[in-house]
Amino acid sequence: MGNTLGGVGVLDKAVVVLDVLEVSPQSLSELVTATGLPRATAHRLATALEAHGLVRRDDEGRFTLGTRLVALGRAATEAFPLAGAAQKALRELRDSTEESVQLFVPEADSRVCIAALQSPHGLRTIVPLGASLPLLGLGSGARVLNGQIGAQGWTESVGEREAGVASVSAPVFDAGLIVAAVSVSGPIERTTKHPGRRYGEAVVAAAQRIQRDAGLRPELP
Amino acid sequence: MGNTLGGVGVLDKAVVVLDVLEVSPQSLSELVTATGLPRATAHRLATALEAHGLVRRDDEGRFTLGTRLVALGRAATEAFPLAGAAQKALRELRDSTEESVQLFVPEADSRVCIAALQSPHGLRTIVPLGASLPLLGLGSGARVLNGQIGAQGWTESVGEREAGVASVSAPVFDAGLIVAAVSVSGPIERTTKHPGRRYGEAVVAAAQRIQRDAGLRPELP
DNA sequence: GACTATCGTCCCATTATGTGAGACACAAGC
């Protein structure tokens, strides 16, 4: 119930509350209009979540995401063997390319950024940790996760997902399956219109290093 | 209901599931024994949470914390104006002391670590992000949040919260109220038995810088 | 191959559970 259409359960409503609070702190009345829930219900849910530390009140008495979530979020990140194992390789890649780098994993019908480091330049691409992008969308990361990889092991996209930004991505394999995509992205001015020429090799190397560091098997047994 | 004793609602059970999964991935049966919930209930809850991305399955089919939580966790961290504003000051403090540093905020009857950086040394104190410690407990951080501050503006504790570790903490004020505590902690061997002498000044300076960077008013209007 | 154990998943009658309109107290503004 609630996951399909029709009946909506407590849990679904509670998640809506969290979703709304993720955007910004909300007073009760704001919460009511934002969620569409009746005042009494919104209040009960928010205070119930508050009792669990998932929601707290800020200095102005508004509801915000609670401290419990920072602990859960950290644990969730660590639950990805990849996220941790990829850190060193990503840092190397970011430092050698001087552009923002990300690690994406497929999740249902989207791809989620589970690790990201930013370019040192003032003008840079930013993909927030945890950001969820459509899997069947644009960008070299999406292509890679859908199995569209060039002969050299990488895929590039120029001004595809967002105007002015280009990116190169390479797949991370486990037992012959693509489990993640490493991406480098930045403004076309710096990456040129053929970012693959510049970064392709480095991205593929980083993906392979992640494979090794995470203890994955690149080929089928 | 459920927050007191007696009736336990869906939300409470869902949180229990998350709590259990925070420790480690669990198969359904493990989840059942860990939570004490009936199999059908545990399954329904876990799959409901899965539908919202708060829970996912790992490669072995077990339940783990989901990707949605990494986004929520990040948002929760950002919802603390302090956590972000404190980063620079904490990094400076960590680099100058070469010991682990933390920022604690009071929350109900506990104190929560909302920012932490670790010592470069092999032997070091680790307080995980989001960790929740009793507010009326031991340690210089607890003391500071309870208003027990020495004349120099800091408080030290030696082998108090945990054997072998000493710490120094200083308060962050807003409008005359203590809103957070900055701590430096490390093994007694390095910090000496009078860590305040060594780090007191630096910790107080960091706390004041955080106050400034976060745009807080140290005194009453 | 048959037997048993344990797994994840799903059904459905039962009732405990969450529901939400409305009452309430408090504060600010006209």
Added chain:
DNA sequence: GCTTGTGTCTCACATAATGGGACGATAGTC
């Protein structure tokens, strides 16, 4: 004064969560 806006709480009602048990797979043992 009155009005409008908060946040909070209650309570009769019925909806939504419950959990014992059934089911099909898979794995191991004899």
